[in-house]
Amino acid sequence: MDLRYFAWLRERIGTGHEVIETEALTVRDLIEELKQQSEAHAFAFSDLGSIRAAVDQDLVEFDAPLTGAREVAFFPPMTGG
Amino acid sequence: MDLRYFAWLRERIGTGHEVIETEALTVRDLIEELKQQSEAHAFAFSDLGSIRAAVDQDLVEFDAPLTGAREVAFFPPMTGG
Amino acid sequence: MERVRVQEAAFDMGLELNRFARHVAGAGAIVSFSGITRDVASGDLEAMVIEHYPGMTERALTRIRDEAMGRFSLVDAMIVHRFGRLPPGEVIMMVATATPHRADAFAGAEFLLDFLKSRAPFWKQEITADGREWVAAKSDDEDALKRW
C-alpha cells in the first residue's frame, strides 16, 4: 500500500511517501499500526483531531474501510484558497 | 428653471429639455402646473407612481421644496446594471 | 485610474480587472462582476439602448461607491457603466471591489450592484424584431435595497 504525507505531517514523518504491507481494516487501524512503527510516526499521529485522511484520493472518515485501497494519504486540515 | 425628461417620459413629452418660469414651491406643485401645459404633459404625468424626480441632480421625494432649484428632472424608475 | 466611469465606448473587462488590481496593494481579495446584454423573453435581442442623465449619473455612482467604501472597509472599488446602443453579448457594466478579506469584497460588490440598479439614472430599452420596449423596473430591485 502506498502512503502519502503532506505539509507538517510529511515533515514530522520525514518523508512524503512510503510503501507498507498492512492487514489494517480501517484508516484508524492503519494509524494505530503506523504509530508503532517509529517515534516520528508516533509524534506525527499524536493529535488525531488535526489530521485528515484520504483513501485513493477521496477524503474519508477514520472508520472508512481499507478494502482494495491502493493509496492512503494523511495530512493536516486543508488551507487552500 | 431647466426641466429634463428621460426615457419614455421624454418620448411622451416630445422633448428632453425645456425651460420654464414657475412659482411652484414643491416638486408636486410643479408637476400639477406641468399637467396643465399640454395634453402630452398631462399624459406623461398621468401615473405618478411610475415617475421619479431629481432636483439639481439629487433624487428627491415629490414633497421636496424647489427653493433655489435650477434643474428639475423627471424620469421612470431607473433600470441600470 | 478613474474609479467611476460612464462611457459609450466598449471596454475590455480583463484589462479593467488588471488595471484595478495593479492599484490595490495590500488587498487579499478582488471580486469583479460584469453584466452582459443577452437575449430577452420577448424575442431575439437586436440591441440594448441605454439612456442616462449626464452629470447626475457620475454624481450618483460616486456617492454609491463612497458609501460602499466606508460600509465594507473596501481598499478600493470601481464602477464602469456604458450608455448608447449595445449589441447582444457586449459588456454593459462592471464593478470591482478589493478588500483584505473575502466576505467584504463580495458584499461590497453586491451592494454596488443593488444601488446602481435603482439609484443611478440609467434606463434600458430593448430592441427586438417586434420593436422597441423600455425595460420596466422590478419591485424586486427596490426590495433588494432593504437588505443593506
Place this chain on the structure above:
Amino acid sequence: MERVRVQEAAFDMGLELNRFARHVAGAGAIVSFSGITRDVASGDLEAMVIEHYPGMTERALTRIRDEAMGRFSLVDAMIVHRFGRLPPGEVIMMVATATPHRADAFAGAEFLLDFLKSRAPFWKQEITADGREWVAAKSDDEDALKRW
C-alpha cells in the same frame, strides 16, 4: 479551455477572465474572485509556499465545480489554483462563474471558495524573517460549509 487548473506558473487574471467570458454565450452575469498573497500578522511575508496533493487536487476541484454547476444552474465555472513558492502580491487562485442571473453567479463563486478552502488538498506555509510557519485551518472555514 480547462475549467479546473492546478499550476505552478503565474497567471494573468484579466486574461483568464476574458478567456472565460468568451466561452459563455448566453450568460448575463460573470463574477470573478481572485485571492492575492499579502502580508500576514506574524510579520513581513517573504513568500507563501503552497503544497498540494497532485491527482487528488484536480479530482477534488472538479467535484466541487460539478456540484456548484448543478446547485446554482451555472452556465460555466472555472477554478485556477497555484502551488509552489509565491512572492507577496501574486495571485494565488481565481474562480469565475457565469449565470443568466446575478444572484446565482455570486452564490456559486462563494460556494466554490468555501469548499475549495477546506475540501481541496492545498496547504499554505508562510515564510517571514522569523522562519516558516504552516497556516492553521480556521474553524470558521469548516463552519462556512454548513451554510450550503
